[in-house]
Amino acid sequence: METEFLQSLPRLLAYASMVIGSAFIVIGGIGVLRMPEIFTRMHASSVTETTGSLFVLAGLMILSGFTLATVKLFAISLFLLFTSPVSTYALVNTALIAGQKPVVVKDSTGGVSA
């Protein structure tokens, strides 16, 4: 009984990680569709590109064990970690150059929130 549980533990971990990643990805997708302007939309999109991708790829890595597929998945996750901040920076920089301004709302206490 206990050995069965220990044998199925990596699979359970992998599935849990993939479900968590899927939840983050869907939440980020809803945010991209519903947020009011470009900068907040990019905030929602970055959730899917870091947390969601890493949880899903980590689940796949646990599922595949010590094989070549794990090395490839690790390379994909490393590449996503390097490129997504660069493309986010380029998108924000281009939006600011083109004159897009963040929407700023003043609340009742005089504080400023985006």
Add this chain to the structure above:
Amino acid sequence: MLEVCGLALVVTMGLALGRGVLGPSIFDRVLAVNMIGTKTVLLLAVIAFLYDRPDFLDLALAYALINFIGVMAILQFVQNKALRNPPSNEPVSQDNSKEA
């Protein structure tokens, strides 16, 4: 569980496609393209395990590279255009000022 993950990825790609169709400015569309590209990489990785074909992971890696280069090329084009025609002090899109 792999099916659930793939379904979530497809749903998110649909949501991002909606933003790309609705998006008022070019930047929303570029954001949607970038997001759909990242989700395609993940979907290829999931499909590789779903159909037990590890070759698909190579395709996912190549797609990640192509997606990054494509987004960079579009943004360079848009930035050159914006620098040639500098914006005034008013926000470009009228939607932003209405919502504020």
